Amino acid sequence: MTELTMTGPIKTDRPALTLYLADPRGFCAGVVRAIEIVEMAIEKWGAPVYVRHEIVHNQHVVDGLRAKGAVFVEDLDDCPDDRPVVFSAHGVPKSVPAEAERRNMIYVDATCPLVWKVHVEAERHFQNGRQIIMIGHSGHPETVGTMGQLPAGEVILVETVEDVARIAPRDPERLAYITQTTLSVDDTADVVAALMARFSGIIGPHRKDICYATTNRQQAVKAMAPRIDALLVVGAPNSSNSRRLVEVGRAAGCPYAMLVQTAADIDWRAIEGVRAVGLTAGASAPEVLVDQVIAAFHDRYEVTIERIVTAEEHVSFKVPRVLRVDA
């Protein structure tokens, strides 16, 4: 409180600060579609609509949908047979829709089409007799969902270059790799290089699995890094792509890079004296939270806003047919 009084908006001698806004930032097409799916499902079937796992990793989004009638559960066992259930944007193992079908449930799969593309790749490699190495984070729902497309043992998970040295595939000549969509582009390139060095016959995706939104948001952070003394990433601690943005900022030389869920998380003391701050948001963070961070800076500084534009995005995905009016 004391700090607010000292640096509040009524003072005219607020320090100058340039706020660099990453562009693109925030919501990706997969997140927009997943939120739309839950909203349309509630509209079509009424509340409650069950959602297996957080539809996207953001508390603000989850709370908003809960207020409209969504019920979030971690397991299909927690859903009644007679209510619709939506599967999250991260994707689910094949066993989940199979179980929903067995119980005659209405279900809508909100798996992002770009995650689904990786599922199809995995299936294709499996059909061609290749064992698959997945680069991803252990326990992340997307990794669990992708590995769950194939029988146990057909997908080996690696997280680091060190893991590549440790694995023992069935036949080193018959391998393919896939990746989680939200990894660090640079770290993943190192792991892929290690895989190629150890397994010369390994094949990879035609176009890399890390999605356009992850790539573009990381690129914007790299572009702003030389100009800023501090980076704030609006996002949730369980959001993979948001956490990668913090890491990318640090790797690009930014001395202070921090994840904040809302403006209330900003450690003003830690950035005292800083005059150039970068601001971005993970793919599951709504713009309203970014606006609140900008407003908090305006309360304390004479702010100049500069946009760092590194890409234009025009991607959108249709919702499943069952939810479309013309279906």
Ligand code: SF4
């Ligand atoms: S981050 Fe990429 S893969 Fe994940 S939901 Fe967004 S567009 Fe899809």
